[in-house]
Amino acid sequence: MRKNSIIMIVLSIIIIGMIIPAGFSTNDNQVVLTYGETTKNNADYKNIVDSFFENQAHIDLKGVSSKIITASEVNKISSTITGKNYNSNQIFSSALVDLGDNENLKVTVDKSKITTITGDMYLSALKSAGITSGHVYVTSPVTATGESALAGIMNSYEVATDVEIPDTVKEAANNEIYTQAEIVKESNVSADDLSNLVDDVKETVKEENITDHQTIVNIINNTTINYNINLSNNDIENLADSIEQIQNVQGDINSYQTEVSDVMNSTNDTSETDFLDGLFNQ
Structure with missing residues (x-):
């Protein structure tokens, strides 16, 4: 009997290590998808975007949390940076964030559609915002600069972690993207x-x-x-x-990182305890 108990403990530890990625919770919001509103409102566009995400991320999008990024949301940021004003028929870029993929931040960009912003640019801007984990995928149904996608990416992280990124940090990260985009274009x-x-x-x-x-x-x-x-x-x-x-805004960035870390650690501790209790109460 004692031997069986020891075997059960060892197996439990192995299983926990396999199913709970370090630093992330096991909730249903590990994967979040944001559509540009132009893409969401066009069935053909949405299918193109969904196919890219499913093929690249190897994820079934059924049941995945999704949000629409509107022109007004993008304009709220762009108006303070470039003065650009987008219409509801100009928001194509869409993004998928997978927190369960890896611990080190990685960005995959559809280079056939995103013409200006590169994976390294997104990576740099996200790190500037204090985001250092997860796998981000960015695409569009038609050619687009990709400038508006950062708003969706950060929104996805807020949904996935339930922690709001300070506006000052969002503005700084978006300003970095826009500044580099303008230099590349000109x-x-x-x-x-x-x-x-x-x-x-x-x-x-x-x-x-x-x-x-x-x-x-x-x-x-x-x-x-x-x-x-x-x-x-x-x-x-x-x-x-x-x-x-x-x-x-480093102070705001540090506060955001601390809050995310506290939430994740708290969630993981609870998940592991509940999982172990379930195993040993069988």
Whole structure:
């Protein structure tokens, strides 16, 4: 009898390790899907998007939580950054967030449809917002810049974790995306090179806790030399503003990360206890 109990304990530990990914809860909201409202309102568009997600993420979308990202939601952010105003027939980009895929943040972008924002750009902006885990998939039924998708991605994380991302953090992350997108569209700089440059500058600024604008400008100038990238003075100023904004909201980012961590750890502790109680009460 004692031998059987020991075997049961060992098997329980193995099973727990297999079904509960570290750092995430086992609730039904591990996978969240957001549709651009233009895509959601067109059956053909929605089918195109669903097929991409199912083929790439290997997930049956039946029962997956979904939300619609409206033009008004995108405009709430873009109006404070670029002044752009989108109509309800212009929001195509859609995103799927899977918290159960892996612990390290990963982004898969449909390059055949998303023309401006790259996976590295999303990755960089999400990390700026304090998001470091999960697998994000981004696509569109027609060619789109992908700029509006970040609003949907962050919304998905809020649904999945039940923790709201501070508006200041959302604005900073979106500003980073928009700033890089404008530079790529108006210059000969590749998206990948620009993203790598921005990552290096952000890392230096964060490590040295730099908030002085001119110092950030100087760091960008030095980094452009290392990458052999030519940026206009206006582009450098805009990048410096973007990175400075991120640095100025580090307090909000840290608070958000702490709250998410507390929620996840609390949920996991409860899930494991309930699971063990169920096993040993059989």
